[in-house]
Amino acid sequence: MNVKSIFPASCGLRGAITIPGDKSISHRSVMLGAISKGTTEITGFLNGADCLSTIACFQSMGIEIEAIPSTASSNPLTSSTASSGRILVHGKGLHGLSAPSKTLNTGNSGTTTRLLSGILSGQRFSSLLSGDASLNTRPMKRIMTPLNAMGAHIESLNGNGCAPLLINPGSLHGINYTSSVASAQVKSAILLAGLYANDPVSVTEPSLSRDHTERMLQSFGASLSSRTFPDGQATATILPCQELYGQEIAIPGDISSAAYFIAAALLVPDSELLIKNVGINPTRAGFLAVCKAMGADLTYLNQNITGGEEHSDILVRSSQLYATTIEGSLIPTLIDELPILAVMAAHAEGTTIIRDAAELKVKETNRIDTITTNLHAMGCDITPTEDGMIIEGGHRITKAPLHPAVISSFLDHRIAMAFSIAALLAKKTAAQTQEQSATQILESQCIDVSYPNFFSTLESCF
Numbered sequence: 001m002n003v004k005s006i007f008p009a010s011c012g013l014r015g016a017i018t019i020p021g022d023k024s025i026s027h028r029s030v031m032l033g034a035i036s037k038g039t040t041e042i043t044g045f046l047n048g049a050d051c052l053s054t055i056a057c058f059q060s061m062g063i064e065i066e067a068i069p070s071t072a073s074s075n076p077l078t079s080s081t082a083s084s085g086r087i088l089v090h091g092k093g094l095h096g097l098s099a100p101s102k103t104l105n106t107g108n109s110g111t112t113t114r115l116l117s118g119i120l121s122g123q124r125f126s127s128l129l130s131g132d133a134s135l136n137t138r139p140m141k142r143i144m145t146p147l148n149a150m151g152a153h154i155e156s157l158n159g160n161g162c163a164p165l166l167i168n169p170g171s172l173h174g175i176n177y178t179s180s181v182a183s184a185q186v187k188s189a190i191l192l193a194g195l196y197a198n199d200p201v202s203v204t205e206p207s208l209s210r211d212h213t214e215r216m217l218q219s220f221g222a223s224l225s226s227r228t229f230p231d232g233q234a235t236a237t238i239l240p241c242q243e244l245y246g247q248e249i250a251i252p253g254d255i256s257s258a259a260y261f262i263a264a265a266l267l268v269p270d271s272e273l274l275i276k277n278v279g280i281n282p283t284r285a286g287f288l289a290v291c292k293a294m295g296a297d298l299t300y301l302n303q304n305i306t307g308g309e310e311h312s313d314i315l316v317r318s319s320q321l322y323a324t325t326i327e328g329s330l331i332p333t334l335i336d337e338l339p340i341l342a343v344m345a346a347h348a349e350g351t352t353i354i355r356d357a358a359e360l361k362v363k364e365t366n367r368i369d370t371i372t373t374n375l376h377a378m379g380c381d382i383t384p385t386e387d388g389m390i391i392e393g394g395h396r397i398t399k400a401p402l403h404p405a406v407i408s409s410f411l412d413h414r415i416a417m418a419f420s421i422a423a424l425l426a427k428k429t430a431a432q433t434q435e436q437s438a439t440q441i442l443e444s445q446c447i448d449v450s451y452p453n454f455f456s457t458l459e460s461c462f
């Protein structure tokens with residue numbers, strides 16, 4: 001077991017950092033590259049375990065994928081993401097994948113499992129998908145139902161609606177599907193299967209989830225349209241496709257990873273931190289809107305759009321934060337940031353309410369439970385609810401600081417990172433010994449799923 005000890009910060013966070021590439025865009029760039037004609041060149045690829053699972057799955061289906069060491073480049077995205085990878089995906093076209101000889105291992109990655117299922121539904125060969133213990137408990141009926149309604153043959157081998165999933169060849173037709181959850185993974189699985197259908201495929205979600213798949217499919221040559229209605233529902237429609245064509249993709253830094261550093265710089269007094277090249281696609285940027293609503297001092301510099309994705313440098317200065325309510329259509333735009341937002345809420349003045357976030361229960365862990373357990377352990381008054389939580393804040397001014405504790409990551413990367421930031425603010429109580437002044441993050445290695453250099457970047461800020 002990998003235990004990381006984190007002491008309270010003794011000074012503010014300073015300097016400039018670069019965040020590794022966006023995980024969602026990294027997955028999609030390999031997937032679309034693999035099923036396109038020609039080579040897709042990706043810069044800023046996230047070398048996290050989840051994205052490496054996606055690469056390994058496509059290699060098992062005969063796709064050649066090369067990792068090229070980063071070199072200096074005139075491309076501003078490439079040069080500012082020097083620690084992230086440059087990848088060449090030698091695509092074989094829509095029908096060029098070959099049958100894998102073994103089970104496709106999707107590791108800890110829901111994105112890999114669900115999006116890949118959409119692509120595999122349209123293949124002429126059978127495949128078996130399975131992941132780690134956490135992944136194999138996550139709900140897959142949400143993709144099996146619409147994909148099977150399109151003519152796919154996906155079966156949950158244990159009959160529990162979870163992976164392992166056996167996918168047999170089927171011939172796909174059009175569908176107008178309404179999803180009860182705003183999930184980019186469900187939407188993307190259906191749209192990717194739609195590439196192989198003989199009629200248009202539409203998917204409607206209750207509110208708009210991240211739209212990287214739609215943006216990237218369009219840039220690879222697919223005919224796709226999207227609409228958001230006055231009531232917030234959003235529909236994306238894809239037309240049958242003959243072929244996609246490889247592209248150059250410059251991946252911006254992952255806002256979900258940047259969120260830990262934004263939170264740290266806001267909460268630790270006397271901080272001024274520049275975070276370079278963060279993706280700020282509006283369907284992902286709910287975290288920034290909530291920070292602003294809580295009173296955060298954020299300045300956007302060098303805003304630009306590359307390959308259809310907005311990005312910006314963000315200058316963060318320490319700020320007094322105030323409680324807020326996080327709900328409704330904001331939730332899908334910040335779903336992965338809720339663990340760190342809960343930590344921020346513990347320090348904000350007032351009571352923060354998070355609702356409409358039942359999706360937290362079906363992530364790498366039940367994050368309503370894992371956030372509650374760990375905030376309790378550090379001395380915060382938090383009440384879990386059916387679809388969120390209520391957090392009594394003020395652990396900065398009106399109440400005693402959170403105290404150091406032994407934190408279980410529960411093997412959830414977002415929990416491990418969120419509580420690493422909480423640890424910077426924790427102050428030992430009179431009853432705690434000197435040895436207990438550090439917070440211990442158990443099984444911290446799970447952070448490698450999305451941010452292998454997290455701790456070294458954090459240390460570089462002090």
Ligand SMILES: O=C(O)C1=C[C@@H](OP(=O)(O)O)[C@@H](O)[C@H](O)C1
Nearest residue numbers: 024111182183184185186335336
């Ligand atoms: O499409 C994606 O890349 C993702 C979508 C979200 O999941 P859901 O679609 O299940 O909400 C998010 O939590 C996950 O980290 C990545």
Ligand SMILES: C=C(OP(=O)(O)O)C(=O)O
Nearest residue numbers: 108109110111336363414
């Ligand atoms: C939920 C996450 O990812 P995935 O669904 O791809 O496992 C995450 O990164 O927080």
